[in-house]
Amino acid sequence: MILILRLLSIIISLFVLVRTCICINKFHTLIPIIIVFDFAMVLPIILELFLGNPQTSYRAFEVAMNDRMTTILFNVFVISAQAAFFWNINKLSFKDNLEKEEINILKNPINILPKNINLDEYRNVLVCFSYLLPLVTVIAVLLSPDPSYYFGVFGSIFKSIDPSIQTYNTLIMNNLMYGLILAVCVLKWNEDNEMIGNIFISFYLILILIVNHKRTFIMITIGLCLIIDIIKRKRVKKIIAWYSICIFLVAVYFVYYSYATGKILLNNDWYYVINEYFFRAMHMKFAIYVALNPSQFHILDYPGQSILFDLFYFIPRSIWYSKPLPYISYFTSGVLGYSSYFDAPLRMPPSYYPEFVSNFGIVGIWLSILFTLLIAKFFDNCNTLCKLLGTSLICLLEIYYYDNILKILVIMIIILCLFEKKPKFIKKERIL
Template sequence: MEILILNSIVFFTGIKLLQKSIKKILNGNRSICLITLILFVVEYIVPLIVETIWYVLRIKVDMFPPLSLALCDRTTSYIYFCFAMCIQLYLYIFGTKSNISINLLQTPKISRELFFILKCLRFLPILVILLSPSPLLYFKYYAPFTLHKDIVTESAAQFHSSWVSSSCTIAFLSTMAIQFFRLKSNKKQLMVQYFSVFLYSFINGKRTILAFSVLGLIVISVLRTKKIQLKKIILPLIMVIVFFALYSILSGKGEYYGSAGMNLLMTYIMYFDRAFVTKIAIFEKLNPNLVHILDYPFQTILFNLFFWIPRSFWPEKPYPYALYFTSGAIGNKTFYMVPWRFQTAVYAEWISNIGIVLGVFLYIIIYTWFVRKTEKKKNLLIYFIGLIYSCFLQMFEYTGTPQYFIILWCILIFLSLFKKKYLVYNSMVKMNDL
């Protein structure tokens, strides 16, 4: 009964803060904390409804024994209650104090030549797959390196994981940059943008890059307009959710848990629920004899800081946090490399690395410094990169795409020290004729 009461208090508090945050954003406050609060409520608070059903029905999944233990543990629920209340109140209060208006942010200019290069880079993956050892795989199958591994050669798989994946990331960043530097888009230009998103998402074979792209386009549209049209936000999000559901049905990825209702429940938990990830991390700290995630403190934080060092020079270099978490979530008492992974989150990573209280506290200190530094620059490009990075961290751990954004953010912050020479501030250049 206590768990039901705690979940209800957190849920209704989160919904109330969500309502207030959206109202402030619609009135012109573009604080990074207010926008990320929306994602926090969606990813960490709303899933408590599903977890309450889980608790009431006492559902057990043999494949993931720590999952049921964490969701039904009272001490874990008490700690998560304190965590969720503190984080959402912090984001709302700090975001309200920031009160950043889009009119206060300046935008660097971009040359026509560079803009043309960005337009071409959107379709770079097409050129790259033509150089692949097995280019026909991309035209015959969707996600052959995930769904049809039996027909994929090792050389083609290595080429895809290195060159093709990198080209898709470049295409993604180019698409976002085009949307950022273009004041307005007519229907034809918007169709080309979404076509490029579909193209590199199809070639990449990962659903997450599609979700990232839609999220990025939504955030940019919010930044570039004073009056927000909710239909332009809700419809793309519905499309992503439908796509994820169809993918699970067609690929058979959701058919491991028994009944159709259980398949739907587990699909939601694995892809859209970050509360359970955080709860398992908390439960592991409370019960290290039952669940094992990391071998020593700061293990994956070391990977995040030094991921660029080749493993040939550092054979004992740690792996991304998601691999360790997945190994622990399926019940392994020692780390075992599994061929798939859970979608994890930054709060769980810091809890596993440093501890429940100290981990969250240190992350909040660093995040506060990051947000203040980003908003203080009053540069729309720096603000945009910082906002996207913050949104990623609410949904995932640091590894992967967020690394590109934090590197780009650091470069822009450094160049801002010499803004008279490198970052020329001016009104937005009209690009509709390009």
């Protein structure tokens, strides 16, 4: 039965993906969401058919991946999500066919901001900022307490970091990293020559790696570039080769980094490393297993615990003493086998799909799908910049967690939504 469900999950997912690529001729928020979902949840199923489950020293993951009912529910989740995607893609395709008289994307520019904001006033400033930021970053590295630290990308993870470096990173380097990611997005949006643009972006990716040493932010930046290319209506055939090479090189780097830094000693299976950092299937399976067997492992103390943090994180802990922590903290503690929150030295980014399951039980499987569709529909009706940022937010949350950079992104989206003025009587004008 499990084999049949896996095959159904793969076949239905491929069908929906092909249907999406063939039938949708304009950008919709749901398109990259489906692509990221297939990468994070469906690709692991395909690999499982040939390689089996990854070997890991974490008992929690091992038990969850080998549990029959958990595997069944996970595949039901994938099939349910793809059915919902298929239904909505058909609706979007029908809607697009009724709106053929709208903007001709080959002749008209894309309106990035709300009409009451003039982009031309800010474009040159943003581009200038993007070109100057690398120089500022290099100067910041040279003026740091220990410049050699930033070039030690493959330093041992078991070596402690100097407190002065930690403070310097918090105050300066982390902000520069966020600035570099923004600069990449600005340059990607304004690039005229794709080859030269890719060379510049590769240089910025190296700088991000030097500044932060976090491999995940490299994937985030590449993902943002992909979303921008999709929004700019570049043909999939034109960009698929470049992004396939990027993803392959990053995957190789992830594995090499684990060996070079000694992190492989924690889990000596390259297949598991790929699953932990790229895919989210085993994270979802663990959340489902805990929902089915609450006496075996523990994630949250009560339903809705991490959702409260997501909604009200801005309230100071000095005012709200019992304010919950981010979901990643509870999830990591659960994987490590603790019965309550433990301040572990490592983080295992899940996604919002398992977070829904942990907060609302098994019904959270379908609530997460419903949330995805509703938020995709909301951003689809926004102006282009808000749609870009909103789409990026959801795609990142599919493979990452709600950290500071995403909180900043949410604030930017809220501000843009407040600026927006929805056009009135559109349907009436079309009828006339």
